[in-house]
């Protein structure tokens with residue numbers, strides 16, 4: 439029997455949520471143990487999610503610029519292009535990230551252990567290492583940050599060779615000639631547009647008439663137009679009946695409508711499920727919800743007050759940015775440090791090509807809450823910066839209250855959308871007026887100029903409403 443090792447805080451999982459939780463604890467001079475089952479630290483964000491997918495996206499964008507610059511030449515990727523070639527910078531990015539994170543943990547005096555953690559009781563954690571050894575740790579505060587993995591329904595035979603999920607997709611050796619993607623969520627749409635830009639024939643299949651149902655549908659329509667112009671195909675309103683590898687060259691997807699789609703590879707992107715199975719939650723007096731997540735309050739506290747949960751394992755939105763904030767919040771609450779108000783608005787950034795981003799209320803939810811909100815639009819085609827970069831289409835929507843005074847939300851599709859949205863975020867947080875976008879001077883030429891144009895559009899509508907009332 440191993441002697442328990444005593445800590446103030448034990449954090450399980452070294453993804454974005456766990457790291458920030460551990461660092462917050464150490465900064466408050468607490469003795470912190472961080473337990474990670476993998477050899478590397480960084481979680482799915484670093485190894486299978488955010489960083490790899492964005493590295494591939496960067497290659498696709500660079501190649502697109504090359505293609506456009508050499509329009510006069512016949513420029514196509516070789517049919518046997520290796521994925522590794524397209525991810526050539528990934529190893530450097532991951533290494534740099536790993537070095538930075540390890541140094542940060544070391545600098546803060548965090549005890550990092552590698553092994554699989556499970557509860558023995560609500561204050562004792564047992565860690566099993568790969569060589570079968572086990573060790574026990576105790577702490578007054580425990581943060582569960584074990585993340586999530588792809589949700590693969592049993593009726594789709596994911597073999598990680600022909601039928602892949604988002605964890606295995608980039609282990610493909612060659613760029614496929616054709617790819618069917620099941621699921622029009624964030625991961626499905628991001629990969630659909632990336633592979634399509636790389637020249638793969640992509641068919642994106644979803645039950646809904648349009649993908650990304652939680653996003654402003656005007657933005658989504660622009661995305662679909664551009665995706666289809668690139669050669670992709672969106673098949674909406676379709677239920678998958680059967681998926682099989684034909685044993686020779688194709689993944690065959692039969693749809694309930696009677697249609698059949700054949701492709702070299704398939705990506706199953708049907709959401710994520712929380713990693714709770716290994717934790718022996720019942721020993722800590724905890725139970726997963728019907729959705730398989732852990733339910734928490736606004737401080738990320740579970741039903742057992744000294745056990746917290748943060749990141750993907752507490753549910754949507756499954757974003758690294760949200761995970762980090764929750765990790766930090768959980769530990770501040772546990773240590774009675776000021777937590778601050780939970781951000782009522784978390785920005786959404788979707789790295790499709792073109793990008794999409796959203797903060798606050800969109801047009802539809804503003805209509806539900808305010809009878810007649812005002813919506814200002816700035817088309818990127820009218821902005822000098824977009825014309826210069828030849829970035830193509832884009833749109834910034836500014837949603838305001840019916841008097842056109844208060845900003846309610848911002849939605850953007852187009853180049854730099856995920857960066858640009860933060861101007862709107864700060865404006866929302868500081869309850870900026872629509873007029874303040876006009877009173878401000880924006881650099882020229884910039885995409886940020888779109889804020890001014892959209893605000894002017896709103897004020898124009900206010901004037902029309904006023905004169906209609908007066909008439």
Ligand SMILES: Cc1cc2nc3c(=O)[nH]c(=O)nc-3n(C[C@H](O)[C@H](O)[C@H](O)COP(=O)(O)OP(=O)(O)OC[C@H]3O[C@@H](n4cnc5c(N)ncnc54)[C@H](O)[C@@H]3O)c2cc1C
Nearest residue numbers: 451453454455475481482483487555585749750756757758
């Ligand atoms: C393809 C893809 C693209 C994405 N793109 C973006 C993006 O552009 N922007 C964005 O914000 N987010 C993106 N995400 C989401 C982002 O990666 C996740 O939201 C984020 O990684 C969640 O962090 P986490 O700390 O909750 O979990 P994870 O990153 O999953 O980390 C959990 C850690 O816990 C460890 N663990 C699990 N069980 C145990 C155990 N029993 N004992 C010890 N360790 C354990 C795991 O090994 C892992 O290291 C993307 C995800 C995917 C899949």
